[in-house]
Amino acid sequence: MSNVVHFLETLGASPNTLSAANYAQAVEALGVDAVSREALLARDTNAINHALDGRAAMRCLVFVPD
Structure with a gap:
């Protein structure tokens, strides 16, 4: 898993843990x-x-058998 994805995952799990200044420091410490x-x-x-070479859109289709 890339450092960016791991950082975003951690941030999403506890979004209120970083202030604006601490966010900038955490990003700088990633080494990306x-x-x-x-x-x-x-x-x-x-x-x-774009930096992660992600897709612009993703779709999921579910086909239910008749």
Whole structure:
């Protein structure tokens, strides 16, 4: 798992644990590339998705047998 994904997972599990200053320090401490770091600091979801080579959209289809 990438450091960015793990960071976001941890942040999502307890979102109130970091103040704005502590958030910036935590992002800097990740040791990720500049693109990912800037995307995280800007809290830009599209840039984070692009930095992680994510998909623009994902679909799930469920086919129920007749």
